[in-house]
Amino acid sequence: MLPRLRSDRKALVLLGSCLTRPRRSSGELKQIHAHLLISGGICDRFAAGKLISSFVTVDLHYALLLFRCLPHPPSTFLWNTLIGAYTSRNQPLSAFSLFSRMLAAVRLPNNYTFSFLLRSCIAISSLFVGQELHALIEKLGWENYDFVLNGLVHLYASCGCMGDAHKLFDVCHHRDVVTWSAMVNGYVKGGQIGFARELFDEMPERNAVSWSTMITAYAGVGMFTEALDAFNEMQVAGVEPNHAGVVGTLCACGFLGALDQGKWIHAFVERNGMELDRILGTALIDMYAKCGCIDNADQVFEEMIERDVFAYTAMISGFSNHGQSEKAIEMFARMEEEGVKPNEVTFICILSACGRLGLVELGKHFFESMGRVYGIEPGVEHYGCLVDLLSRAGLIDEAQKLIREMRIEPDSYVLGALLNACRVHGEVEVGKDIVESLVEMGLDHSGVHVLLSNMYASSFRWEDVRKVRREMEENKVRKVPGCSMIEVDGVACEFVAGDQSHPCMDKIILTVKSMDKQLKSFGDDNCLTHLSNL
Structure with a gap:
């Protein structure tokens, strides 16, 4: 058996300086390792442990080699150091491999071991492995330690087992903000937004992660007004939004047309020096494009250092929707030149751009290139x-x-699409056949019947018009009312046709009538606003 040696003071001082220095050199650590080997100080458990801990941050592979060559059995602390390092580097399988060797070496894990392993288990989304860990935790008596219990709550919530997560959550006496956020996020992933909000409101402390979870959840299910409300509440609470919160709010701004609030967020991003990465840049492009500011979207695109398929697709879509289909096609060509592979959505956008310009042959070329060049199977869209x-x-x-x-x-x-073309080109009989096909498929919504009725009216077939309208009444098919949206003082207001419930409706009607009168004075019949239904 090797004698237990203590390393000399010089080696320990050098190790201590390496641990406290912001940027440690692998070469310096290897010199210390050589010194410990020559002097026999490597047999000192404390010195060996410090050396491995130092190597973990600069050269994990070398740290593992050193760990395997130790002249004495590694302590639980050293096992945990390496398992934790692999967990932090998002290498969960390596962490579990090391844990298996730890058990084979008859070294029992402790609460720190399990906290690292539970994080690794969440990374691979393995409920089975998590349940095995849970059983071992209870067997060894670590289930009452706060960060182990919090880790289990996070595990079950991440895997969608909210029943098990809530049972553990109820017996957890020291819940931290991470535990609360994990529960909220678990309910969000399960589509239970109401439960998530109730739990969120009960949180004793909320950080940027918990706020962004709610904002992203609302935006993800189309509750954009609630997403903006949550963002405003976060500001009132004095919490600065993080990357995810900013992206979720920009998504809501785009759908609601809340340009002022979107611009404020853009200014916040610049003021705080947030990196304009691919996700944030694409979110800004999408927001500006949907709010009608295509030039701003283009400026953000050019400022991005890295552009992926989503950024290019957002710009192509924006140009196409703003009547700049030529620029959309140019952007697609630039995308191909830069070696960025288009996806299914990109082709939908570029085909739409060709449709607006009437570029039949180019559109056919893009359609054929989907499978021939990029291996993408055309979908129904x-x-x-x-x-x-x-x-x-x-x-x-x-x-x-x-x-x-x-x-x-x-x-x-x-x-x-074909039915609308039949209306434009007066192909009434073909249009009638299409409507019958839609009826058989159960896709005859109100717009289809209205379109057929308009086609008959254009051909002066008034009896057929009355027949279609009568069938709509008998089948209780109602036309979906149109709506428009406008942003006033940072608040998006929606107006639905026939709805006069807005508290300022009298002033709104008076203003619109005044605008109508002014337009009539200009003699522009194409711009007249018809208010007979107000």
Whole structure:
């Protein structure tokens, strides 16, 4: 048996300086290692432990080699040091491999070991492994330690087992903000937004993570007004938004057209020096494009250091929707030149741009290149865009042929594109056949019947118009009312046709009538606002 040696003071002083120095040199640590080997100080458990702890931050592979070559059995602290290092580097499988060797070496884990392993288990989303760890935790008596219990709550919540998570949560006496946030996030992932909000309101302390969880949850399920409300509450609470919170709020701003609030967030990003990475940059591009500021979106795009397919797709979509289809096509070409591979959504956007410009041959080229060049199987949305492109160009027969030869069943979007073309080009009988197909598929919503009625009216077939309207009444098919949205003082206000419930409706009607009168004085019949339904 090797004698227990104590390392000399010089080696310990050097190790201590390496541990406290912000940037440690691997070469310096290896010199100390050599000194300990020559002097026999490596047999000192304390010195060996300090050396391995130092190597973990600069050269984990070398730390593992040193760990394996120790002349004495490693302590639980050293096992935990390496397991924790692999966990922190998001290498959960390596952490579990080391844990298996720890058990084989008959070294029992402690509460710190389990806290690292539970984090690794969350990283691989393995409920089975987590349950095995839970059983071992109870067997060894570590289940009452706060950060072990919190880790178990986080594990079950992350895996969607909210029943088990809540049982542990109820017996946890020292819940930290991470535990609360894990529960809220678990309910959010399960689609139980109401439960998530109730729990969120009960939180004794909320940080940027918990706030961003709620904001992202609201935005993810289309509750954009609630997302902005949560963002405003966070500001009142004095909590600065993090990256996820900013992205979620920008998403809500885009859908609500809340440009002022979106600009404020952009200014916040610049003021706080937040990195304009691919996710944040794309969120800003999408927000500006949806709020009608395509130039701002383009400026953000050019400022981005790294641009991925999502950033390019957001710009292509923005240009296309703003009537700048030429720029959309140019952006697609630039994307290809920079070696960024388009995805399914990119092709939907570029095909729509071709449709607006009537570029039939170019649209066909893009459609064919999906499978031939990029290996992307066209979906029903892509067929719908191509049908729309052909229909807009008056190629009704070719569009019908494409629908017949489709590898997948056409949906309401595909048939609706052809139906709209029939209205434009006066193909009433073809339109009637399409409506009958939609009825058989159960996709005959109110817009389809209204479109058919308008087609009959354009052909002066008034008896058919009355027949369609009568069938709509008998089947209680109601036209979905249109709506518009405007931002006033940072608040997005929605107006639905026929709804006069707004508290300022009298002033709104008076203002719109005044605008209508002014437009009439200009003699621009195309801009007249009709208010007979108000």
